[in-house]
Amino acid sequence: MADTVADVHQHEAHGHDDHHHDQSWLEKYVFSTDHKIIGMQYMFTGIFMAVIGGYMAYVFRMQLAFPGISVPGFGQVSPGEYNALITNHGTIMIFWVAMPVLIAAFGNFLIPLMIGADDMVFPRINRLSFQIFFLSSIVLLGSLFVEGGGFGGAWTSYPPLSANGDYNQTQLGASLWLIAVALEFVAFLLGGINFITTLMNSRAPGMKAYDIPLVCWMIVIASILFMLSVGPLLAGAVMLLFDQTLGTGFYDPARGGDPILWQHLFWFFGHPEVYVVLLPAIGITVEVMATFARKKIFGYKLVLYTAVATGVLSFFVWAHHQFIAGIDPRMANVFTITTLLISVPIAEMLFVMIATLYGGSIRLTTPMLWALAFMAEFLIGGVTGIFLGASGADIYFHDTYFVLAHFHYTFFPIAIIGSFCAFTYWFPKMFGKMMNDTLGKIHFWGTVIPFNFIFIPLFVLGMGGQHRRIYNFQHFPQIAGPEYFQLRELATIALLVMLAFQLVFFYNVISSWMRGEKAGKNPWKANTLEWTTESPAPHGNWPVDELPTVYRGPYEYGHPDREEDYWPQNLPN
Amino acid sequence: MNSESATYPTARPTRGEPIIPSGVLGMMIFIFTEIMFFSGLISAHTIVKSQAAGQMWPPYGQPRLPIEETALNSLALLVSGMVLVFTWFAFKRDSGQARIPLMLSIVLGSIFVGFQGTEWVALLADGLTMQSSAYGGFFYLIVGSHAIHAVGALVALMWTYDRLNKDMLRSSQLATVSAFWYFVVLLWPILYWQVYL
Numbered sequence: 001m002a003d004t005v006a007d008v009h010q011h012e013a014h015g016h017d018d019h020h021h022d023q024s025w026l027e028k029y030v031f032s033t034d035h036k037i038i039g040m041q042y043m044f045t046g047i048f049m050a051v052i053g054g055y056m057a058y059v060f061r062m063q064l065a066f067p068g069i070s071v072p073g074f075g076q077v078s079p080g081e082y083n084a085l086i087t088n089h090g091t092i093m094i095f096w097v098a099m100p101v102l103i104a105a106f107g108n109f110l111i112p113l114m115i116g117a118d119d120m121v122f123p124r125i126n127r128l129s130f131q132i133f134f135l136s137s138i139v140l141l142g143s144l145f146v147e148g149g150g151f152g153g154a155w156t157s158y159p160p161l162s163a164n165g166d167y168n169q170t171q172l173g174a175s176l177w178l179i180a181v182a183l184e185f186v187a188f189l190l191g192g193i194n195f196i197t198t199l200m201n202s203r204a205p206g207m208k209a210y211d212i213p214l215v216c217w218m219i220v221i222a223s224i225l226f227m228l229s230v231g232p233l234l235a236g237a238v239m240l241l242f243d244q245t246l247g248t249g250f251y252d253p254a255r256g257g258d259p260i261l262w263q264h265l266f267w268f269f270g271h272p273e274v275y276v277v278l279l280p281a282i283g284i285t286v287e288v289m290a291t292f293a294r295k296k297i298f299g300y301k302l303v304l305y306t307a308v309a310t311g312v313l314s315f316f317v318w319a320h321h322q323f324i325a326g327i328d329p330r331m332a333n334v335f336t337i338t339t340l341l342i343s344v345p346i347a348e349m350l351f352v353m354i355a356t357l358y359g360g361s362i363r364l365t366t367p368m369l370w371a372l373a374f375m376a377e378f379l380i381g382g383v384t385g386i387f388l389g390a391s392g393a394d395i396y397f398h399d400t401y402f403v404l405a406h407f408h409y410t411f412f413p414i415a416i417i418g419s420f421c422a423f424t425y426w427f428p429k430m431f432g433k434m435m436n437d438t439l440g441k442i443h444f445w446g447t448v449i450p451f452n453f454i455f456i457p458l459f460v461l462g463m464g465g466q467h468r469r470i471y472n473f474q475h476f477p478q479i480a481g482p483e484y485f486q487l488r489e490l491a492t493i494a495l496l497v498m499l500a501f502q503l504v505f506f507y508n509v510i511s512s513w514m515r516g517e518k519a520g521k522n523p524w525k526a527n528t529l530e531w532t533t534e535s536p537a538p539h540g541n542w543p544v545d546e547l548p549t550v551y552r553g554p555y556e557y558g559h560p561d562r563e564e565d566y567w568p569q570n571l572p573n
Numbered sequence: 574m575n576s577e578s579a580t581y582p583t584a585r586p587t588r589g590e591p592i593i594p595s596g597v598l599g600m601m602i603f604i605f606t607e608i609m610f611f612s613g614l615i616s617a618h619t620i621v622k623s624q625a626a627g628q629m630w631p632p633y634g635q636p637r638l639p640i641e642e643t644a645l646n647s648l649a650l651l652v653s654g655m656v657l658v659f660t661w662f663a664f665k666r667d668s669g670q671a672r673i674p675l676m677l678s679i680v681l682g683s684i685f686v687g688f689q690g691t692e693w694v695a696l697l698a699d700g701l702t703m704q705s706s707a708y709g710g711f712f713y714l715i716v717g718s719h720a721i722h723a724v725g726a727l728v729a730l731m732w733t734y735d736r737l738n739k740d741m742l743r744s745s746q747l748a749t750v751s752a753f754w755y756f757v758v759l760l761w762p763i764l765y766w767q768v769y770l
Contacts, residue, residue, distance in 0.1 A: 121595045121599070122595070122599060125599075189603075189606060192602070193599045193602050193603055194599075196598075196602055197595050197598045197599045197602065200591065200593075200598060201591040201593075201595045201598065202595075227602060227605060227606045227609075228605065228606070228609055229609070230606065230609070231606050231607065231608070231609025231610035231611070231612065231613050232609060232610070232612065232613030232616070233613070234610055234613070235610050235611075235613030235614045235617065236613060236617070238714065238718075239617065239710075239714065242703065242710070242714070246703055246704065247704050248703045248704055248707075248710040248714075249704070249706070249707050249710060250617070250621075250707060250710055250711075250714075255706060255707060256621065256624075256625060256626065256632060256706055256707035256708065257621060257707045257710075258620060258621055258624060261617050261620055261621065264620075265613055265617065268613075
């Protein structure tokens, strides 16, 4: 703690005097304190981890569809490896892809630019945050190659399986996995402190609370949720780590401990976590929709208040993950009600999106397509969630492929579609070049159509009662009907198609970056402050004496008194 | 200025001083997270305690915690927190006057941590370890987490003392570090009530 406090003040003392001296390559791109560079570092680490997570999905989907084959690029999958793959796929995609890309990368990149600040309030804490995150990635990837293999107790890591090396057979892998997750939380904790403080204290002159772009609000509300929910999980993780390494008995019933305790501590964090990643994705989507529908967001305050309401409610829904863990049925009733209630604010946000689109002059650019796809796909995820939130139905659906498909129908739109939406929208600001729209659209359709072909079959499998953690269904003849195998094969082939189309994305990014059309300051004719500076923005974001001043809200499109259909926030009139 | 400016006011207030200095605000957010961390530990402890076999707490064969000695020791911590309040007012009047109360606060805090250490040594000798029971595990986990925070806060206070001696301490710095020490001090009675009583 002393270090970070010292850090803060040394920075405050130096201010930004040291902005314009010559920096070496290392200073500029590796040990930078510039929020844009740190955002990029988070982004590229996140993309790298996404590739690994996607590779894992490929390997275990191949094993499920064609049990026992030698998977090209991996080889035969043993049961232990299968468990390690699904566990780390889940962990990576949530904690090393969704969180760093949606919150850390876009939060770092966008918040100072959109509120007219030259940098974060604590730039060196920000750098420390990324360094800890990077370390945590290395620890996680390292845990896959230690003796005994990677941890295979599912991303929820329930004890007693996770607490005892005799049970999970991956003593070292389990501990390293846990340490990696804990380090990652510390990294986001430092990042979150920065986001909240920056939004409170560094806004451009004239920017009042309701002039802040919604995406900044959403990232900050998500950070607050994360801050409030992560403590109990860290406490639980310390206890689990002690159980694993020191031989304590916190989760061991034989010694007076309680294994269900972990589930409560985990899901007390785990459910707000869903909204921690959902809110930034919604913020990104409404931002893009306002720009490309050329319309003011319908109900700015409504979105803001429902986001807060969602945040509050999300702390009272966690036990819907534990309906069959032996909790009191009366408690299950309460949690059913709160869970169904939380669909109200989310539905409200989707209605706001529809109302924003209604009557707008819609331009179907690549980011807009992603935003619309987010709405459509997330809706399916949300509606299927109702069945799982109701304790009666959940007892049947629990731990089947239905849960898995529901979960992916929420997280894929959030983490993948939301990130692509933001990436394609802010690409001109990040790299100063326009992305190729045709390739962007090919990539879009090549991702969204196969996505539905992967997970709709899994809904059907789940309703057929297929359990989600089975390594080889041939070992269970009573549930291994041929029609189920065909559905599994369909899902796997769709996955292969989807992964193949990601090559288009990488090609598009590299080719657009190298020889794309120059973007100019404001290619989308948007209102928010980040479009008033050069693309890419220089160190310090604006020239020192030209920091913007704000005169109005961020979504003044199509104002009747103006010739142009947009009205940037920084123009006096 | 054209006629539009009457309809759409263009003048907005400029950026003033933030209501809460950034350092203090960051520390407050951090403290909220810490409060949730300790709530997690306390609720886990409460659940396990309520489920103990035969409602025996401490469980059979485990030593009783030194309630009285610790109560006395807690007093040192509370007084240290109060002295830090005086430090703040003294600093506001004249930074030189803050030196003695700040040192006193650090010394009292160190006495608390040191005494807790000797208590641990005695308890370990009596057979209370992290592995001996969930009771022992929770005792060392919760009290140990607090001790780590106390040591961290003391180091930060020593850093402020050093800055004060060099006459480089600013009030926002003192406020930030003090906020963390107040958290450590005020948390302790709750932990004492939950773990010892």
